[in-house]
Amino acid sequence: MAIEKTLYQIESLLVVDDSTVQREHTVGLMRDMGVDLIYEAGNGHEALELLAMLKLPPSLAIIDLEMPGMDGVELIQQLQQSQATFPLIVASSRETSLLSSVETMIQALGMRVLGALQKPLNREKIVAAMKSFDVAASTPQKNDSLPSICESELAAAMRNGELTAYYQPKVDMRTGMLKGVEALARWIHPTMGFIPPDRFIPLAEQGGLIHELTLNMLAKAMAQAALWNERGLPLKVAVNLSPLSLDMPDFVQKMSDLLAQHALLADQIVLEITESSVVANLGSALGTLARLRLKGFGLSIDDYGTGFSSMQQLARIPFTELKIDRSFVHGAHQRQNLRVILQSALDMARRLELVTVAEGVETMEDWRLLQESGCLLGQGYLIAKPMDAKDFPIWLKGHHRRLPELRMPVSHDK
Structure with missing residues (x-):
């Protein structure tokens, strides 16, 4: 065995x-x-x-x-x-x-x-x-002995194209069909190899490089979305926003310019915002988010449930999507307390008419539980790890063969 x-x-x-x-x-x-x-x-x-x-x-x-x-x-x-x-x-x-x-x-x-x-x-x-x-x-454990990296190296990496976008599929929970992707920043260093985002994202924020990094990732994601559109694969593409991006005075205009450059509609782009992102500068952040929503962009509350302000943020911000953190998804089929929290979040989202996405789906047991609970979209290693765009066609062919296994079982109840 x-x-x-x-x-x-x-x-x-x-x-x-x-x-x-x-x-x-x-x-x-x-x-x-x-x-x-x-x-x-x-x-x-x-x-x-x-x-x-x-x-x-x-x-x-x-x-x-x-x-x-x-x-x-x-x-x-x-x-x-x-x-x-x-x-x-x-x-x-x-x-x-x-x-x-x-x-x-x-x-x-x-x-x-x-x-x-x-x-x-x-x-x-x-x-x-x-x-x-x-x-x-x-799985590599966090290693504080890794060589240190500095802001100038990160700036050079962005200029040299070392930072790229990987894409993790988001699929329909009922059918398994591909519906969208999340674009994730990845840094492949020429000598140090893979540098995890939790090392370079804070560095970008501290060194004033986060705006450039955010716009760089948005440009890559939109260019890829346009290419998929040309190939008959129109997918919603989600991109994570740093809280600092919400303070950029011309951020909404730059987003509109990128859309026009790649001939995309705003509703094809979903901006993922962590629930703590708008706390620091509430007025400015809410204004930016309202303008983005007016333009037609989707807004997703990321890592829902991991902070103390989740419901307050849902009341303040015109979100279109609720993304449930993996800590409430992984192993939920075995843990009653997680099942109760998960079902509560899904019921609330349905009443608020929000798209629900469960991240961190790793087992078929959790997949079936999410199907039964009414979750709309799933994302996690059960479906696929984040991958380079060039690997996407091969993954998609294999994924189509798995659809019968992933499809929601037909109920025979009368």
């Missing part, structure tokens, strides 16, 4: 559980799934002592939460303080809301968690968690 191939990458495993019966059960499951070297500990203190003696850390740890003395939560906190880097699976017979809270805690601590599983454990639950092991093992 495919999962065995993944498990072969686990050279060693640590199982921490105070129940001998349950610990042996977990060990047996993992041995049956191809893991040979397994360490055992009956509580948190034993686990820390064992780890201190090992020359190499385990590839993965499965940790029970309820243990006498040092519980699983305290053990995880101790592991974070000791800068442990191996991924975790947590397990408990307690309620799912508690498991979800611990999972979020681990992520907030900057550690990798593959799953928060309810006991009793079985093969299916572990396999589902292990599906993300390859991603967790191969």
Whole structure:
């Protein structure tokens, strides 16, 4: 099976559980799934002592939460303080809301968690968690030792065309059909390789380069949209706006000029704005957004639900689209609290006549939940990663073959 191939990458495993019966059960499951070297500990203190003696850390740890003395939560906190880097699976017979809270805690601590599983454990639950092991093992972690970059390098990169746009598809939740894309800024440095946006976007904002970067990305996205139009693929293209763009006095005019240059209609462009973007200079920002809406541009509230001002912003700004943050989408099929929040946001958006987009859709289970909940558009790794425009035709051919799988099941209820 495919999962065995993944498990072969686990050279060693640590199982921490105070129940001998349950610990042996977990060990047996993992041995049956191809893991040979397994360490055992009956509580948190034993686990820390064992780890201190090992020359190499385990590839993965499965940790029970309820243990006498040092519980699983305290053990995880101790592991974070000791800068442990191996991924975790947590397990408990307690309620799912508690498991979800611990999972979020681990992520907030900057550690990798593959799953928060309810006991009793079985093969299916572990396999589902292990599906993300390859991603967790191969995803580059934030590395503060990366070579520093300066504003002059970023300015030169923009002049030299090193910054480009990648596109992530947005598809109809009912049919799977492609409806639009989100344009995302990418910097491919000639010597350092890929530089993540969370490094160069703040640099652009601090160094006064964000206006140039924003207009550069808008120009690239509109040029690509025009090219797709010529090829019979009219797609809505979403572009992220920096909060600082809303203070540009001639921003609306520049947007109109770009539209004319590429012979596009404004309703083909959606401008994504984070909910905190308009707080700093409310009057100026609201004026810019109102003028953009008057011109016909779509306005999307991005990362909805991650701040405290979401509903206030919906009341203030003429949004046309609500984009639900991945933190409320990923794993929602397993977590009741996420399902309630997700359904509430979708119901509210429908009453406000907003297009709803769920980002971070990574599993078919979450895809089906979003279909049943009435979400209109989906975006995430289940559909596609962001890609260069030249790779789009190949992806689209493969995606068409997946449409029967993605299509909403026909209800036979009378």
